[in-house]
Amino acid sequence: MPHRHPSLLAAPPPAPGRLWLTGARLFDGTAAPVREGAAVLVTDGVIERVGDAGEPVPAQARALDLGGRMLIPGLINIHVHVQGHEPRPGDGAEPLLAGTSAHFLQAALRDTLRMGVTTVRNVGSQDHQPQEARQAMRYGAFRGPRILTCGLIISATAPGGRFYGAMYREADGPDEVRKAVREQLRAGADFIKVMTTGARSNELEDPEPTQLTDAELIALVEEAHRMGCKVAAHVEGLDGAAAAIEHEMDTIEHGMYLCQRPDLLERMAAQGQVLVPTLSGYYWMAGLGDVVDPSHATVDAQMLPSIVELARYNLEQGTRSMRAARDAGVKIALGSDREGISGEDTALELARMVHHGLSPPEALQSATSIAAEAIGLEDQIGTVHAGKLADLVVVDGDVLEQPELLLDESRIWLVLQLGEAVAGAAASAQQI
Ligand SMILES: [Zn+2]
Secondary structure (H helix, E strand, O other): OOOOOHHHHOOOOOOOOEEEEEEEEEOOOOOOOOEEEEEEEEEOOEEEEEEEOOOOOOOOEEEEEOOOOEEEEOEEEEEEOOOOOOOOOOOOOOOOOOOHHHHHHHHHHHHHHHOOEEEEEEOOOOOOHHHHHHHHHHOOOOOOOEEEEOOOEEEOOOOHHHHOHHHEEEOOOHHHHHHHHHHHHHOOOOOEEEEOOOOOOOOOOOOOOOOOOHHHHHHHHHHHHHOOOOEEEEEOOHHHHHHHHHOOOOEEEEOOOHHHOHHHHHHHHHHOOEEEOOHHHHHHHOOOOOOOOHHHOOOOOOOOHHHHHHHHHHHHHHHHHHHHHHHHOOEEOOOOOOOOOOOOHHHHHHHHHHHOOOOHHHHHHHOOHHHHHHOOOOOOOOOOOOOOEOOEEEEOOOOOOOHHHHHOHHHEEEEEEOOEEEEOHHHHOOOO
């Protein structure tokens, strides 16, 4: 029996019928060269086959000429915090009501899809907001990206539990950790997220030592893997990195000091573990705004000076570790780790990965095929291959030459989700 993925079960209905996308320059999400004059046949929301623009339109298919625009897989961001950007009412203003935040989240999810991001993986948010949002999308309330969620983050009893509210499930001892894993699956989690170390975004936690013991980490991974789920490890210090790698956790989030331990990178490569460098998280904490090149930033730091200083150091280390990981043959997947979610997160992280040393094709693979593999959906999404779900993006321009084009909404000509035209100028002009 194939594993059941909650994120796939929550999919809205696919577009019925056949669609022939022709005249495409195809980047298929892998290291294969761009294919000129390509065509893709989509049937009932699934890619039936990839062909040539010179072929006749298949029977019963509507044809859409992409006019030489670039066709790429829907983008995937595997480290987001699924919450909206809520306003902070001024002193004396009516406080926000409990249900208001869900509207801001919906707005952010719509924007995210509009920018060509068709799948996100939530690695921590308040209560059940991601599950609620995807239920609303399933039944047609609005369109946004497919959401995978960890449920609550599993942590030792630790200061972070006071800072991050209902984002954490604190657990101590192997049995309680195992129970915490089961609770997340009960709540609809797709995977498990664990804090192997403290978080750099609060003043009371350190990157060393590991917060959970080996016995607790073993119980967590054993239970998650036994149930067919992957484990995402929050990793800052090297003790946490070593533990996450030793215990075969699937994705290493942050891992900014790994450049100091080439032996750990070699082991990650050998074991197929994926690094998620989350560069945008350091930009955010360091107050660098939305720039790609940090030297162009007007610094507007909101956090404590000690945290800002650490964030700057972590950005330097994190970019070094990303390059060292690439050189060691470690798979790298895109994750942005900004506060809340917004439309430009994914393209901004992609542009930053390129600025700090990945080639555009490497960065685009990290946001498509490698991201899909990292989250266990490589049979469904991440490449433009027969049998995959038709989550596709058509871009006006060459994203392999200019990946920053993805930051410009007017260049996102068409977004297809399960074959349905959901965003872009072509969708709004009802060309299909
Ligand atoms: Zn994060």
